[in-house]
Amino acid sequence: MKYMLLFMSPATDGEAGNGCTFEDWIRYDREMKDAGIWVSGHPLQDLTTCTTVQVGPDGERTITDGPFAETREVLGGYDIIDVPDLDVALDWAARSPGATGGASVQVRPVAEIEVEV
Amino acid sequence: MAGAEAAAGSVEAVFREEHGRLLASLVHRFGDLDLAEEVASEAIEAALVRWPVDGVPSRPGAWLLTTARRRAVDRLRRDRVLATRLAVLQAEAERADPAPPADVDPDLPDDRLALFFTCAHPALPAQDRGALTLRFLGGLTTAEVARAYLVPHATMAQRLVRAKRKIRDARIPFRVPGADELPGRLPTVLQAVYSIFTEGYAASSGPDLQRTDLAEEAIRLARILRRLLPAEREVAGLLGLLLLVHARRAARTGPDGAVVLLDDQDRARWDHAMIDEGRALVLVALTGPTPGPYGVQAAIAALHDEAADVASTDWPQVVALYDVLLTMVPSPVVALNRAAAVAMRDGPDAGLTLLDGLADDPRLRGYHLYPATRADLLRRLGRHDEAAAAYRSALALVGTDPERAHLLRRLASVTDD
Numbered sequence: 001m002k003y004m005l006l007f008m009s010p011a012t013d014g015e016a017g018n019g020c021t022f023e024d025w026i027r028y029d030r031e032m033k034d035a036g037i038w039v040s041g042h043p044l045q046d047l048t049t050c051t052t053v054q055v056g057p058d059g060e061r062t063i064t065d066g067p068f069a070e071t072r073e074v075l076g077g078y079d080i081i082d083v084p085d086l087d088v089a090l091d092w093a094a095r096s097p098g099a100t101g102g103a104s105v106q107v108r109p110v111a112e113i114e115v116e117v
Numbered sequence: 118m119a120g121a122e123a124a125a126g127s128v129e130a131v132f133r134e135e136h137g138r139l140l141a142s143l144v145h146r147f148g149d150l151d152l153a154e155e156v157a158s159e160a161i162e163a164a165l166v167r168w169p170v171d172g173v174p175s176r177p178g179a180w181l182l183t184t185a186r187r188r189a190v191d192r193l194r195r196d197r198v199l200a201t202r203l204a205v206l207q208a209e210a211e212r213a214d215p216a217p218p219a220d221v222d223p224d225l226p227d228d229r230l231a232l233f234f235t236c237a238h239p240a241l242p243a244q245d246r247g248a249l250t251l252r253f254l255g256g257l258t259t260a261e262v263a264r265a266y267l268v269p270h271a272t273m274a275q276r277l278v279r280a281k282r283k284i285r286d287a288r289i290p291f292r293v294p295g296a297d298e299l300p301g302r303l304p305t306v307l308q309a310v311y312s313i314f315t316e317g318y319a320a321s322s323g324p325d326l327q328r329t330d331l332a333e334e335a336i337r338l339a340r341i342l343r344r345l346l347p348a349e350r351e352v353a354g355l356l357g358l359l360l361l362v363h364a365r366r367a368a369r370t371g372p373d374g375a376v377v378l379l380d381d382q383d384r385a386r387w388d389h390a391m392i393d394e395g396r397a398l399v400l401v402a403l404t405g406p407t408p409g410p411y412g413v414q415a416a417i418a419a420l421h422d423e424a425a426d427v428a429s430t431d432w433p434q435v436v437a438l439y440d441v442l443l444t445m446v447p448s449p450v451v452a453l454n455r456a457a458a459v460a461m462r463d464g465p466d467a468g469l470t471l472l473d474g475l476a477d478d479p480r481l482r483g484y485h486l487y488p489a490t491r492a493d494l495l496r497r498l499g500r501h502d503e504a505a506a507a508y509r510s511a512l513a514l515v516g517t518d519p520e521r522a523h524l525l526r527r528l529a530s531v532t533d534d
Contacts, residue, residue, distance in 0.1 A: 001288050085290035086240060087298075109287045 002039060002082050002110035003089040007098035008073045011047070020097035028096050032081060037092070041079030076103075080110065131177045132161055136256030137341070139181050141228035144235075144291050147189055148206045150253075150281055152199070156192065160185035206288075229254060230345040231291045234302060237309040238289045245280045246305060247312040252277060254341070255313075255334050265316060265331050299349075307355050307411060310338045314359050332363050350402045354412030357398030361418035364391040376523040380427045392422045410445045413438055432462040449478040450486075457490050465494040485514035489524060492531075501531040 025043070032038040047068060054062045076098065083089050086107070093105040136157065143153035160181045174180040193200040236249035251257045251265060263273035283289065294302040317331030339356040346352045368382035399419045402412030417438045424430035439455035452475055460468025472491050481487045492507035508528040515521050 085288045085292075086238075087290050087292070087294075090240070 001085065001089075002080055002112070003086075004108050004110055005041075005079045005081065005089070005093050005096065005098075006106040006108065007076045007078065007096065007103065008106060009076050009098070009103040011072055011074050019101040024097035031095070032079065032092065037081045037083050039080040039082050041077065043077035044075060047074055073104075131173065132164075133256055135178045135181055136161075137229050137232070137254040138178060138227060139185060140253055140256075141232040142182055143185055143189065144232060145228035146186065147193075148203055148291065149199075150284060152189060152192065152203075153185075156185040156188040157181075159188045227345065228291075229341060231293050233306050233309075233342065233345075234293060235284060235289055235291050237306040238284075239302070239305050240287065240289055241280050241283060243305075243308075245276050246309040247316070248273065248276060249280055250309045250338065251313055251334065254338060257334070265313070265328075303346075303349060303351065306342070307351060310335055310342065311355060311359075311411075313338065314363075318362060329366060332359070332366070335359060336363060350405060351409040351411050353398045354402030354409055354415045357395045357402055357415035358411050358418055360391050360395035360398065361415055361422050364388040364395065364422060370519065374519050376519045378523075379421065384425070387422065392419075395419065395422070408441075410442060413442045413445065417442070427461070430461070432458055436462050449475055449481045450484070453481065453484075453487060453490060460494055460497075465497040469494045469498070483514055485511045485516070485520070487511075488514070492524075492527065496527065496531050504531045 029038075029041075047066070050066060052064045052067055054064075056062065079096075081089065081092055083092065086109075089107050093099060093107050096105055099105045139160070140153050140157050143157055144150055147153060163184055164177075164181060168174070168177075193203065232253055233250065236253055237246040241249065248262050248266060251262050252259065257265065259274050259277060260270050262277070263270045266273065268276075314332050314335035317328045317333075317335060336356070336359050339352070339359055342352050343356050364387050365379075365382060367388070368384065368386040369377055371377050395415065396419050399412065399415045402408060402415055417435055420431050420435050420438070435458045436455065439451065439458055443451050443455060453472070456468045456471035456475070459471055469491070472487070472494065475481055475487070488507045488510035492504045492511060495501075495504035495507055505528060508524055508531065512521060512524050512528070515524060
């Protein structure tokens with residue numbers, strides 16, 4: 001069963017940092033790959049590079065810089081892992097550098113849409 | 118038809134005892150709670166038809182399980198999508214937990230412990246864990262669970278459906294946590310059973326102070342846990358606590374269901390056999406390194422149950438145990454109980470000082486026992502006007518009718534001079 005781990009960190013002025021290092025993430029990445037559970041994943045660039053797109057009922061496209069204000073938590077990256085059940089997924093989430101120092105990991109099952117062929 | 122009636126009666130008794138076990142075995146075998154529920158109730162329906170005619174089989178649990186398994190296999194033959202999904206589930210479960218050894222008793226394995234851990238999984242909302250435990254291990258119907266928590270049937274049905282959906286879709290496993298995870302996972306299981314008991318012991322609202330059937334169901338569940346986890350001292354502590362508190366049930370309410378406080382209870386009406394059983398469990402719970410919070414609470418309950426009256430209660434020891442408990446459970450409710458015990462040891466003034474220190478705790482806002490305890494201490498100090506004001510605050514918050522009547526009587530006693 002696939003789960004997405006979403007690495008959230010509190011939005012702070014300046015760069016969000018929970019004290020973990022680049023090396024911590026490299027190590028975690030390697031552990032997942034060695035365990036054979038890693039499906040995909042990426043870190044994301046910071047919010048200053050984010051752009052929001054919305055299409056209104058009349059088809060009009062609105063493009064805005066951000067979001068910045070009112071954002072309390074920022075998605076810093078994600079991994080998709082394939083593990084037997086939620087306990088194992090929670091365990092991997094807890095082992096990640098993204099679970100400590102005020103940051104948190106959201107664990108969401110991936111919806112598998114079965115299409116009859 | 119007396120025979121048929123007797124059979125129907127024992128059928129009922131068997132279901133009560135076997136339902137959780139049956140359901141747990143089916144969940145273990147098929148990995149799907151919905152399927153397990155459906156075929157379990159089909160097997161029970163079949164028993165209701167057959168047993169009054171054929172008599173209750175010698176091994177009713179095995180009969181139910183065999184019948185339910187057949188129904189499940191039939192269902193899977195007809196429903197290919199479900200069968201495929203469960204086959205995948207099975208394969209993945211084996212990947213996580215390589216081939217479990219064959220059951221010792223293939224007819225009646227006891228898989229309830231895994232189901233306890235599923236129902237009280239920390240990924241489920243805390244308020245639903247007790248309800249799930251009552252439904253799936255207690256074998257109560259949804260309507261009965263709704264009544265237990267005093268919520269409308271539709272509300273409870275919706276909560277149970279949502280929780281079951283999360284168990285299925287997020288794949289919360291049916292598995293007893295390993296030895297290394299157990300200390301982290303056991304507390305939510307104990308808490309779920311304890312929450313059922315407290316709802317029975319002190320209903321949060323309604324016409325009755327206590328609902329004995331619910332408290333007894335919690336004790337039954339705690340006994341099952343004790344059998345399944347004999348080495349866990351906190352399970353002994355929980356069962357001991359429930360027994361030592363429940364032992365006072367007959368003395369807790371007077372005629373007309375009026376509340377009788379510990380001070381005024383007729384201790385001859387306490388259940389002394391239950392107290393003895395509870396005290397033995399306290400010994401188990403406290404023997405060894407680092408006792409847990411249930412063991413300590415059970416020890417406090419035992420000190421009350423052992424005393425001939427309130428005056429001769431070992432209050433210094435009660436306070437000392439609350440000190441220990443407070444280090445484990447830094448909750449304002451524990452601090453409130455400790456303050457009441459200090460008032461008994463050192464006098465109402467000392468207790469009042471401690472209570473005033475808790476006045477700003479937001480977690481006590483809305484908790485009627487805070488102003489009620491304060492009011493009692495003020496009354497004992499002869500500060501009747503302040504006591505009356507505190508009783509009125511408690512009255513604005515209280516949930517059950519007998520407690521309201523008690524507070525009104527106390528209010529009258531400080532305003533009638």
